[in-house]
Amino acid sequence: MTPRVRVQEAPFDLGAESAELTAGRADVGAVASFVGLCRADDGLAALALEHYPGMTERAIAGIAAEACARWPLSGCTVVHRVGRILPGEPIVLVLTASAHRAAALESCAFLIDWLKTGAPFWKREEFADGRGERWVEAKAEDDAAAARWARAGAGSAAA
Amino acid sequence: MQVLYFAWVRQKVGVSAEEVSPPPEVADVAGLVRWLSGRSPGHAAAFANAGSIRAAVNQDFAAPDHRLSPGDEVAFFPPVTGG
Numbered sequence: 080m081t082p083r084v085r086v087q088e089a090p091f092d093l094g095a096e097s098a099e100l101t102a103g104r105a106d107v108g109a110v111a112s113f114v115g116l117c118r119a120d121d122g123l124a125a126l127a128l129e130h131y132p133g134m135t136e137r138a139i140a141g142i143a144a145e146a147c148a149r150w151p152l153s154g155c156t157v158v159h160r161v162g163r164i165l166p167g168e169p170i171v172l173v174l175t176a177s178a179h180r181a182a183a184l185e186s187c188a189f190l191i192d193w194l195k196t197g198a199p200f201w202k203r204e205e206f207a208d209g210r211g212e213r214w215v216e217a218k219a220e221d222d223a224a225a226a227r228w229a230r231a232g233a234g235s236a237a238a
Numbered sequence: 239m240q241v242l243y244f245a246w247v248r249q250k251v252g253v254s255a256e257e258v259s260p261p262p263e264v265a266d267v268a269g270l271v272r273w274l275s276g277r278s279p280g281h282a283a284a285f286a287n288a289g290s291i292r293a294a295v296n297q298d299f300a301a302p303d304h305r306l307s308p309g310d311e312v313a314f315f316p317p318v319t320g321g
Contacts, residue, residue: 115321128320129245131313134297159320171321191321199294199313200320201245214246217317 082143082155086135088162091172100154100176107153111183113173113191119166124207128161128170131199135159138198146175146190150182157190159200189228196225239308241274243284244315247291250284259308267293268302270312284314292317 083100093114101107117126139157146155154176164170173190177183202215239258243251264273268288275285285291293300294313306312 130320131242131244131294131297131315134294134313137297195321196318197299198320199244199315199318201316202319203245214316215319217319221321 080147080152080154082140082147082157084136084139084143084156085158086130086132086139086161087158088160090160090169091158093169093172096156096158096172096174100156100174104153104176106178107176108178109180109183110174110176111180111187113171113187114169115171115191117164117166117168117170122206122208122210123166123204125166125205126164126170127203127205127212128164129201129203130159130161134199139194142190142193142197145193146186149189150175150177150186152177152182152186155186155190157194159194159198161200163205192221192224192228195221239306240311241270242311242313244313246316247284247314250280252278252280264306266302266306267295267300267304267312270306271302271314290316 093112097110097112101110143155143157146152152175156172156174158172160170171194173187175183175187175190203212204215205212239260240255241258242255248254260270260273264270271285271288275282291314295304295306296311
């Protein structure tokens with residue numbers, strides 16, 4: 080199973096992506112999804128997302144490979160948008176498919192937790208009321224969320 | 239050696255990429271940071287707080303003691319904030 084990984088400016092369609100993940104298969108009993116949306120916190124007008132082309136795809140593929148090594152997945156999709164994103168618009172999609180719900184739900188949570196700390200994206204907030212812009216700072220709770228998936232003695236995807 | 243900058247590191251340095259030829263005594267990522275800091279006031283401002291900068295070598299995250307080779311692609315950026 081090869082994870083589907085895309086970085087794009089265009090919005091994505093959750094229904095279409097989910098249908099594509101399970102098309103022609105009768106062995107999938109569960110699909111879990113996570114969609115991250117742009118919130119209008121604090122008078123936000125837009126988010127501008129920058130990334131490191133090449134490393135981004137490589138980092139996400141590595142995280143997806145780790146998920147496939149830990150859970151029995153029949154499919155996995157990660158779509159992350161870049162460029163200018165308005166409040167209410169989707170930013171990131173994670174889909175995981177498996178025979179049973181636990182593997183789908185857990186691997187979906189693992190993927191989004193690790194994406195937040197392990198893939199080279201940066202968010203800049205733009206404000207409409209003359210306050211200009213500011214770079215979003217990394218949060219300690221995101222590091223903690225990713226760290227909860229660390230396993231004693233498991234240092235590699237093969238573990 | 240190709241050096242790339244992202245997010246506010248790029249804004250402070252003033253360019254998104256540059257080709258550099260550090261002297262042989264620049265052996266690792268931390269050494270490159272010290273050497274780059276001397277190139278311009280913008281570089282110095284970007285690297286003023288080394289603890290707030292992350293690095294990648296050949297598109298993998300790299301620690302300050304990561305050894306460098308002449309053909310490496312080295313990137314500097316703030317802690318990531320995607321997802």
